[in-house]
Amino acid sequence: MRRSEGAFTLLEALTALSLLGFVLALFLPSYLSLIESQQREAEATQEWRIFYELARVSFAEDDSSLREEALIRNYNASGQGRRVEAFACEAELCQIWLEGGEAYTVAREDS
Structure with missing residues (x-):
């Protein structure tokens, strides 16, 4: 046999x-x-995005609790990331608490 x-x-x-x-x-x-x-x-990124959206709504509107609740409900229903357990926003400070006990705090800065 010959090999090719x-x-x-x-x-x-x-x-x-x-x-x-x-x-x-x-x-x-x-x-x-x-x-x-x-x-x-x-x-x-998704957690910060919902936090930003909640803070933006809170700072822009006087009575924003219904819109905040709707945003939180929609975010939790989407199943993306950890669930939002609570959100609170005062005149100059916003906090969000996520599933697992982690919390983010952001202070308002006027430009």
């Missing part, structure tokens, strides 16, 4: 596939941690 010079042997193909698998096994954990950190950042 342009073809790969089975051993060469298996070696290449095993090297590819080894390289993928090295990079897979870092890729998965990158995906996880991006998901955490997306949740944090």
Whole structure:
């Protein structure tokens, strides 16, 4: 039998596939941690977005409690991130409490 010079042997193909698998096994954990950190950042962004929207409504309107309740209810129903447990806004300060006990506080700055 004559061997074709342009073809790969089975051993060469298996070696290449095993090297590819080894390289993928090295990079897979870092890729998965990158995906996880991006998901955490997306949740944090969503939490700040609802907080910003609630604060904006509170500072813009005198009687904004109904709109705040609707925003919180819609956000909690969407299932994005942690649930909003409470929100309070005074003349110069707003606070939001999230599921798990974490709270954010923002002071109003006039430009």
